Amino acid sequence: MKMSSLQKNRYEYAPKLPSVLAMPLEKIELRSGIETGSAGDQAALSQIFKKTFGKPIVSFEAGNNPYAHKVLTVGVVLSGGQAPGGHNVIAGIADALRAGSADSRLIGFLGGPSGILQDNAILLTSEIIDSYKNTGGFDMIGSGRTKIETQDQFKSALEVCQKRQLDALVVIGGDDSNTNAALLAEYFVDQNSDICVIGVPKTIDGDLKNEMIEVSFGFDTATKTYSELIGNIERDANSAKKYWHFIKLMGRSASHICLECALQTQPNIAIISEEVEAKKQTLGQIVHQIADIVVGRAKNGDNFGVVLVPEGLIEFIPEVKMLISELNALLADHVEYFSTLNTFEDQAEWVNKNLTRDSSYVFSSLPNNIQRQLLMDRDPHGNVQVSRIETEKMLIEMVDDRLAELKTETKYSGIFSSQNHFFGYEGRCAFPSNFDADYCYSLGYNAVVLAQFELTGYISSIRNLALPASQWLAGGIPFTMMMNMERRQGQEKPVIKKALVELDGKPFQSFISEREVWARESAYVFPGAIQYYGPDEVCNAPSKTLSLEHS
Known part of the structure; x- marks a missing residue:
């Protein structure tokens, strides 16, 4: 070999x-x-x-x-x-x-x-x-x-x-x-x-x-691998100055990867699913927050930026979480009948009839491609396969729509061009x-x-x-x-029991103390590739999360 x-x-x-x-x-x-x-x-x-x-x-x-x-x-x-x-x-x-x-x-x-x-x-x-x-x-x-x-x-x-x-x-x-x-x-x-x-x-x-x-x-290797890639994209964004990059990161059940990568690279926006759930934020509120930061940077002539999105975000949005919970139970209880519905239209119609009123409304309000993804094959636990849901593309589409509204209201005059990425397999087998x-x-x-x-x-x-x-x-x-x-x-x-990001923990508190500055400025940090030789602070340092948790 x-x-x-x-x-x-x-x-x-x-x-x-x-x-x-x-x-x-x-x-x-x-x-x-x-x-x-x-x-x-x-x-x-x-x-x-x-x-x-x-x-x-x-x-x-x-x-x-x-x-x-x-x-x-x-x-x-x-x-x-x-x-x-x-x-x-x-x-x-x-x-x-x-x-x-x-x-x-x-x-x-x-x-x-x-x-x-x-x-x-x-x-x-x-x-x-x-x-x-x-x-x-x-x-x-x-x-x-x-x-x-x-x-x-x-x-x-x-x-x-x-x-x-x-x-x-x-x-x-x-x-x-x-x-x-x-x-x-x-x-x-x-x-x-x-x-x-x-x-x-x-x-x-x-x-x-x-x-x-x-x-x-x-975790240490994967987050350092992703952070190298994010840093490269940040450098590119700051060079070209014309794209908003939406980067989805692995982490269905918790946002530890997204938080660690944010601490390493200082993007303009990093969404932490646990915070979304704690604040009971709606999908619309998340979209509005991203759009507001895009508008603010555009006023300074910065029509570019980097957004980190955890893979499992959609399950932490309370209204969508309830919808997914109902879908998981509904489809688990009616596996055989659901398998007889051959078209998406038939599946969506049956699902809407059997969901609660609130969840039916949420399901109907989602983009068509997201509805389809929610009805895809289950994972081994019978749950929605969240990794297949292109959350980053959904956010791009919805932010674009929101910015179009703001333009008609003369509240936004910038240019929004986007790129989407998903970092997952890139980090699983790194040295x-x-x-x-x-x-x-x-x-x-x-x-x-x-x-x-x-x-x-x-x-x-x-x-x-x-x-x-x-x-x-x-x-x-x-x-x-x-x-x-x-x-x-x-x-x-x-x-x-899965461990979630602790909102009162030092890593998250360190993040929120800096994120407003990161949103306004291009305060990017470029970690570079994992190093194996050299000073301890270069090749033997633990993750930011570990260091902060034990500081």
Whole structure:
């Protein structure tokens, strides 16, 4: 395989570990804290997770590990969408296993969770792992979105893990994947199996986080990749001085990516979905706010600008959120009948008749192309596929209409020309930043120590991330501590609660203290490409969000 010079050089990078994990394994001691509850719905969750609910938070400190050199066979699976650093999690697992015993083995399940159900796996050797270390992507073993959630699937998974003589299974995934891992851990214990199930927090969206999981891996690299592109567009906008660029960014359930990119690049406008919902803003109000900024800049002769739009915005607008909720329930309850409606006109007519009056009005007032997108195929949870809704194009169209109105009222005399962009896949498989390379390697290494102490039902936790890697803290938190109950496909189900942007948090407060200036002026910041060599402030700095949260 032909390799770039950067790829060759990245193989030589030695990821850093927290000082406690850098010690010999026999000197790492387990410390247990108090028993835990859940993020919500404790009574219901304690009944679903009768064997694994209420486990304590654990940490690792200097001391004694009597299990350090136990021979282990560990399985690993990548689940869900790609995120930079996944290969380093696997490298960390492999190196920790080798540090414990040369006879330990790492089994990689191919193609995601389906690899477990189909017993499709390979032995991951040093030669395989070393050819992927510090690189982006999940192509070492592949990933997939198959869910292990039924009793038959649990049974099959246990049989395969027993056949492979696994001591532990490490699930690398986001909130849904780790929710399934929690259910699998519960099933294994219920079946008197001592196979540990351990999770690793992965999602570029940044919505798998709490006090103990400060950030999910991939967020740092993805936001730095997007910010480089946004900075390039800002430079172009400020050079050509003739386009308004509307940029949609990944992040359906939360606006962490949009907020982080705004802090890095200082665009003229950045919409934060959580603020829209808290203020109960209508779509019309959002359009008017954007138009007002366009008018203000035009008065200064600046007929250009940059607008950041979170992917999931439309679901946070209260009136549209209610519409989507009704659509999700309506279509889930009438799947077969809806599938018989062959034309959009028939679908729209039936939907309008069965929605509430308010939601029917909202649906009818939306542009035709948005109506069509709302009725497209559902995602695996039975919900609207928000990523298919071209929110940025909708805003451009509606802002253009608003500016035309203002022109007729002689309140606007500028020129509005627009460009639209969607940054998503560009950030999912980038070469991981030094931060993500170190963080992911530490998460994987830490997962093996959890397995040595036979801690099932835990997610690997590395904290204190705003400081240098040597000062990071290692441990684990129970899956159930992060969970609540949510309605999915018409049923109440246990899920890991998504973390939204906190409007009283330091990152958002820093943003709102500056955004009026950014709206008026072209105060753009150009982060440039991710750097791997050089001063710490250039190549090892954490995200703005992490730095502000721990300032």
